[in-house]
Amino acid sequence: MWNLIKPRPATLRLWQLGLLALIFLFWHAMTKPGLIPPFMFENDRQAAFFFGEPLRIFERIWAWFVTDADIYQHLGVTLAETVMAFAIGAVGGLAGGLWLALSPMASAILEPYIKAMNAMPRIILAPIFAVWFGLGMGSKVALGVTLVFFIVFFNVYQGVKEVSPVVLANARMLGASQKQLLRHVYLPSATSWVFSSLHTSVGLAFVGAVVGEYLGSSQGVGYLILQAEGSFDINTVMAGILVLTTFALVLDGLVGKIEKRLMTWQPKAGETEKL
Amino acid sequence: MSHPAIELQGVACTFVSKDNPGQRYTAVQNVDLTVGAGEFVSVVGPTGCGKSTLLNVAAGLLTPSTGSVRIFGEALSGINARAGYMFQAESLMPWRTALQNVMAGLQFRGLSDRDAKAQAEEWLRRVGLGGFGDRYPHQMSGGMRKRASLAQTLVMDPDIILMDEPFSALDIQTRQLMENEVLDLWQGGERRAAPSSPSSPSGGQRAAQGGAGRKAVLFITHDLDEAIAMSDRVVILSAGPASHPIGEFAIDIPRPRDVAEVKTTPRFLELHAAIWGVLREEVLKGYQQQLQKAA
Numbered sequence: 001m002w003n004l005i006k007p008r009p010a011t012l013r014l015w016q017l018g019l020l021a022l023i024f025l026f027w028h029a030m031t032k033p034g035l036i037p038p039f040m041f042e043n044d045r046q047a048a049f050f051f052g053e054p055l056r057i058f059e060r061i062w063a064w065f066v067t068d069a070d071i072y073q074h075l076g077v078t079l080a081e082t083v084m085a086f087a088i089g090a091v092g093g094l095a096g097g098l099w100l101a102l103s104p105m106a107s108a109i110l111e112p113y114i115k116a117m118n119a120m121p122r123i124i125l126a127p128i129f130a131v132w133f134g135l136g137m138g139s140k141v142a143l144g145v146t147l148v149f150f151i152v153f154f155n156v157y158q159g160v161k162e163v164s165p166v167v168l169a170n171a172r173m174l175g176a177s178q179k180q181l182l183r184h185v186y187l188p189s190a191t192s193w194v195f196s197s198l199h200t201s202v203g204l205a206f207v208g209a210v211v212g213e214y215l216g217s218s219q220g221v222g223y224l225i226l227q228a229e230g231s232f233d234i235n236t237v238m239a240g241i242l243v244l245t246t247f248a249l250v251l252d253g254l255v256g257k258i259e260k261r262l263m264t265w266q267p268k269a270g271e272t273e274k275l
Numbered sequence: 276m277s278h279p280a281i282e283l284q285g286v287a288c289t290f291v292s293k294d295n296p297g298q299r300y301t302a303v304q305n306v307d308l309t310v311g312a313g314e315f316v317s318v319v320g321p322t323g324c325g326k327s328t329l330l331n332v333a334a335g336l337l338t339p340s341t342g343s344v345r346i347f348g349e350a351l352s353g354i355n356a357r358a359g360y361m362f363q364a365e366s367l368m369p370w371r372t373a374l375q376n377v378m379a380g381l382q383f384r385g386l387s388d389r390d391a392k393a394q395a396e397e398w399l400r401r402v403g404l405g406g407f408g409d410r411y412p413h414q415m416s417g418g419m420r421k422r423a424s425l426a427q428t429l430v431m432d433p434d435i436i437l438m439d440e441p442f443s444a445l446d447i448q449t450r451q452l453m454e455n456e457v458l459d460l461w462q463g464g465e466r467r468a469a470p471s472s473p474s475s476p477s478g479g480q481r482a483a484q485g486g487a488g489r490k491a492v493l494f495i496t497h498d499l500d501e502a503i504a505m506s507d508r509v510v511i512l513s514a515g516p517a518s519h520p521i522g523e524f525a526i527d528i529p530r531p532r533d534v535a536e537v538k539t540t541p542r543f544l545e546l547h548a549a550i551w552g553v554l555r556e557e558v559l560k561g562y563q564q565q566l567q568k569a570a
Contacts (some may be wrong), residue, residue, distance in 0.1 A: 007406040078505060098394035141403045164365075166362050166364045166365065166366045167365075167366055167367075167368055169334075169336055169358065169360070169362070169366070170362055170366035170367075170368075170427075171368070171379070171383075172336070172354055173336070173354065173355075173358070173359065173360040174359075174379055174380035174383055174427070174431065175354075175356060175380055175383045175384055175431070176290075176379075177383070180383050184368070184379065184383075185368065188368070189370070192369075201516070263371075263413075264411070265369055265370040265411045265413070266369075266413075267411075267414075
């Protein structure tokens with residue numbers, strides 16, 4: 001029996017899911033009123049009040065997605081904000097990074113400003129964006145863009161700076177024009193840096209969208225969480241967090257898929273085939 | 276084509292340290308070097324004497340501080356479009372397969388993908404990589420990567436080939452194979468151009484008369500054996516800084532040569548002894564300087 005489920009590559013998923021189940025089980029055992037006598041709180045309802053109950057949380061999620069089916073609009077708004085912030089920030093970061101990496105003068109002039117913008121705690125811009133762009137999606141996208149842009153920007157900048165000088169000289173000797181160098185040397189060389197940054201920035205785009213909603217909005221998952229918090233409905237708050245986490249994972253997985261397709265040229269460890 | 280393929284006159288290159296402008300280093304000075312059309316010239320010298328600098332000047336990657344560079348009689352400005360360059364370090368684009376790497380130059384030139392692919396496949400076959408077109412550089416051995424680089428350079432059909440210790444990272448067997456292949460391909464150009472005279476004695480003299488299909492080669496190496504075995508002429512650079520040519524020897528060993536066999540012929544040994552006599556002192560000088568620098 002043990003040999004069948006021993007941790008190994010084939011049973012990896014099983015173990016990961018088992019661990020998840022275990023965490024929920026522990027959570028359930030600690031918070032279910034009346035299941036075990038209270039040892040931290042005065043009565044057995046308080047643990048549930050502070051930490052929520054997994055079963056209630058799942059009920060809530062079930063109601064959101066199936067019986068009431070009222071989360072789709074909110075989720076759609078949050079995801080749309082995330083994707084827009086991600087796309088605009090990533091493209092902007094890519095363009096800005098390429099431009100500054102390839103024109104040293106512009107980069108020298110702008111350097112202190114970029115450093116200042118990056119050092120600034122940009123979450124604090126959320127209220128200003130709310131004034132500028134209103135309480136709709138615009139202000140959330142703007143906040144997400146400011147978060148994503150710099151991550152991608154710095155990585156592209158670094159990626160272009162680290163292009164192998166020999167590969168570059170070789171491409172020039174083969175007759176590549178400035179445009180072709182950009183397309184065939186700088187961009188591919190920067191992509192590995194970009195992708196490592198995209199994983200981080202998907203998460204940050206989500207942060208931007210949810211924090212924006214949290215600070216003031218009329219729809220979105222962040223708004224749902226804010227509402228629930230107002231009425232001390234910890235189960236709904238936790239349900240919202242779970243849903244957000246799941247979708248962040250899905251987005252990250254999508255980026256990973258695209259990365260895998262575009263980065264086939266990268267060496268992987270131990271690439272031998274057993275015959 | 277009466278003009279030489281490459282003509283360096285009074286070339287000097289002084290590098291200035293970016294962080295400390297007071298620190299300057301003159302790599303080469305007063306260099307006069309000519310490579311005739313279709314001639315195979317090797318440059319040997321102690322390490323760090325600025326051999327690669329000269330090559331970069333000829334390639335147009337580096338503008339000399341003083342002096343003139345003429346390519347087939349025309350002053351060079353910017354990249355030398357008539358030259359192909361085989362680098363010492365890895366120069367293949369790691370994100371392209373062998374085939375795509377060989378196609379790259381043709382694509383830059385504006386050829387359609389289909390034509391580029393056909394030519395690239397032909398050259399991959401010629402360098403013995405017929406079945407390996409879909410491999411990425413990291414999936415190939417060092418020797419295969421060098422072959423791919425060779426195909427990448429030669430597919431462009433350059434009039435001049437610049438080689439910077441292209442085989443120094445290879446093991447001795449692979450190296451001899453590659454050297455023979457390069458000689459074959461180089462002579463093949465002539466054979467294709469003049470099929471009526473299949474096997475006539477060749478040498479420095481004949482090359483100067485200009486085999487139209489044959490390419491001029493400027494070959495940088497630190498390996499004297501390699502230089503003698505492959506070239507029509509060997510140029511010796513003095514130890515740096517401010518190194519300059521201090522001697523040259525015409526290699527009159529008949530072609531076609533096999534780089535392994537030629538090394539045992541008496542003429543080879545004579546030439547080797549003569550050139551080494553000049554080079555030895557410079558090598559020692561260079562070594563002394565490096566020791567002093569380290570101390």
